Amino acid sequence: xxxxxxxxxxxxxxxxxxxxxxxxxxxxxxxxxxxxxxxxxxxxxxxxxxxxxxxxxxxxxxxxxxxxxxxxxxxxxxxxxxxxxxxxxxxxxxxxxxxxxxxxxxxxxxx
Numbered sequence: 001x002x003x004x005x006x007x008x009x010x011x012x013x014x015x016x017x018x019x020x021x022x023x024x025x026x027x028x029x030x031x032x033x034x035x036x037x038x039x040x041x042x043x044x045x046x047x048x049x050x051x052x053x054x055x056x057x058x059x060x061x062x063x064x065x066x067x068x069x070x071x072x073x074x075x076x077x078x079x080x081x082x083x084x085x086x087x088x089x090x091x092x093x094x095x096x097x098x099x100x101x102x103x104x105x106x107x108x109x110x111x
Contacts (some may be wrong), residue, residue: 079105 051059062070078084083092085102087110092098103109 076105 062073065073075086078086079098083095083098084090085092085098085105087107088102090102092101
């Protein structure tokens with residue numbers, strides 16, 4: 001197995017390290033191979049994201065909701081924006097098709 005991965009461009013994955021399990025070696029290799037965003041000069045740079053006060057406030061309000069209310073909002077958003085029914089596991093072509101084929105917006109309708 002080590003030879004097969006070495007042939008496919010992964011020679012460091014199975015380098016000999018005394019006392020290390022394969023999981024430890026793979027985790028270390030994943031950390032070494034992790035991609036980092038580049039800035040305009042081609043050097044690694046951490047992304048800086050800024051959010052408007054309105055977006056931050058809306059996020060805070062969303063997180064203060066009970067889990068069931070958050071779930072309801074997310075599922076409603078998926079239905080309204082993408083014509084996707086979580087309970088059916090189907091993204092419909094449009095709202096009209098979803099109305100015809102989906103039994104309803106909640107879990108109880110799908111029994």
